Amino acid sequence: SQQGEEDPQALSIQEGENATMNCSYKTSINNLQWYRQNSGRGLVHLILIRSNEREKHSGRLRVTLDTSKKSSSLLITASRAADTASYFCAAQRRGGGADGLTFGKGTHLIIQP
């Protein structure tokens, strides 16, 4: 079964606003990771949150994890035009990396200047 489904599929906001993306997953996880993909490029790791953590920060990024709801959110504060990209969540199942990471379809974020 697919792990990691992002919501919304697309999001367009004005520069300077905050962007929030959500992710849901289906099974118990070791950790959940967020990746970013610029158009025509590979995915780049942004942040990892472990199953025993509830919130994590990295620069303008804030990730939350609610294991009871099997959901996570990624907040980008004070968005910039350069944040325009697709954002993917990826769940690593409990039991180790036996199937690597399973990715969702991503949220395409557009920051309007």
Place this chain on the structure above:
Amino acid sequence: DTAVSQTPKYLVTQMGNDKSIKCEQNLGHDTMYWYKQDSKKFLKIMFSYNNKELIINETVPNRFSPKSPDKAHLNLHINSLELGDSAVYFCASSQAFWDSGNTIYFGEGSWLTVV
């Protein structure tokens, strides 16, 4: 000094042909992967190798055959290409397969178009 490099970046070929995509990582990682990203951006794992040994082989047609000559290389050979094989193929690597908390490092992708 690209961490994960794959070639070619673009490949246009006719149905029925056989093609290969090469991948190399200079990160000293034990584990390498091939992912396929379709036109709707859905990213799906195809294969995973740990120290040259096949670990994951998802439901992929046997026309796709990975080859790992050493742990720094994982090549993907595709026989008898079909229109539905058109996609972006990403090579990736991570430190150790069995550890939790793996960060995956991706290559820039190979855009395959079958005509």
